[in-house]
Amino acid sequence: MPRISEEKIKELKEIANDIRALALKMTTRAKAGHPGGSLSAADIISVLYFYKMKYDPKNPGWHARDRFILSKGHACPAQYAALALLGVIPAEELDRLREINSMLQGHPDRNKIPGIETVSGTLGQGFSVACGMALAAKLDGKKHKVYVLLGDGELQEGIVWEAVMFAGFRRLNNLVAIVDHNKLQNDGFIWDIMDVRPIAAKFRAFHWNAFDIDGHNIEEIIKALERADRSDRPTAIIAHTVKGKGVSFMEHKPEWHGKALPSDMLKEALKELGKYE
Numbered sequence: 001m002p003r004i005s006e007e008k009i010k011e012l013k014e015i016a017n018d019i020r021a022l023a024l025k026m027t028t029r030a031k032a033g034h035p036g037g038s039l040s041a042a043d044i045i046s047v048l049y050f051y052k053m054k055y056d057p058k059n060p061g062w063h064a065r066d067r068f069i070l071s072k073g074h075a076c077p078a079q080y081a082a083l084a085l086l087g088v089i090p091a092e093e094l095d096r097l098r099e100i101n102s103m104l105q106g107h108p109d110r111n112k113i114p115g116i117e118t119v120s121g122t123l124g125q126g127f128s129v130a131c132g133m134a135l136a137a138k139l140d141g142k143k144h145k146v147y148v149l150l151g152d153g154e155l156q157e158g159i160v161w162e163a164v165m166f167a168g169f170r171r172l173n174n175l176v177a178i179v180d181h182n183k184l185q186n187d188g189f190i191w192d193i194m195d196v197r198p199i200a201a202k203f204r205a206f207h208w209n210a211f212d213i214d215g216h217n218i219e220e221i222i223k224a225l226e227r228a229d230r231s232d233r234p235t236a237i238i239a240h241t242v243k244g245k246g247v248s249f250m251e252h253k254p255e256w257h258g259k260a261l262p263s264d265m266l267k268e269a270l271k272e273l274g275k276y277e
Helices: 007-028 037-038 042-052 073-086 093-097 125-140 158-170 197-203 218-229 264-271
Strands: 069-070 146-151 177-179 209-214 235-240
Touching: 007 037, 007 042, 007 073, 007 093, 007 235, 007 264, 037 042, 037 069, 037 125, 042 073, 042 146, 069 125, 073 093, 125 146, 125 158, 125 177, 158 177, 158 197, 158 264, 177 197, 197 235, 209 218, 209 264
Parallel strands: 069 146, 146 177, 177 235, 209 235
Antiparallel strands: none
């Protein structure tokens, strides 16, 4: 594969920071939401939507599109931001996050939002849906890929490992699972609640191609996705990330898992991201 240009890497980093800024703005305005995990996932979402996926923003229901499932549905502000930047949803809808009758609720809803493949939020179920989509594509002879983003706390759910076993057995090499391994969940660090490590080794035990990367390194993310394209089995990319990435006072802090920034702290956060009000 040709090496990605420095200009493209810079562009994707900038888009990731745009996603972070929009996610913080909308959660602060709503006074609710999950900013920490939205920030940790921003680089991954930037690469998928703006570089890797076969996707037409003008026709989000295009039958040949690659599918993206946000299984950690509470991080939907990051996905909503990406869809707004692509023009799939109106940018002004971001101002109505979590309002009554808004299309943008606290978890993604495919019945209300263009570009959302399935309802997600009950942890583990989005991953199972992704496995079903990948199997259906195989049975129908379709060539598209299915990408699914999970949280590391989500891996504590039993349904996840049933799906891992299923996908490995079926050799669903059109399925790519990316774990946003930011080491934190709502109540603290994963190793203090229920340690899921070693993650890659567990996936490999179920016949997956699995490996670790830096989930904030754009070039590493791209190379990992290209490596998945060459696999004869499903791929799990364990992306080591930082909860609250890009905002110093949010990084590695479990309290920002499900709490919005107050307005004064939002201003400081946007300054750190280089996105002034």
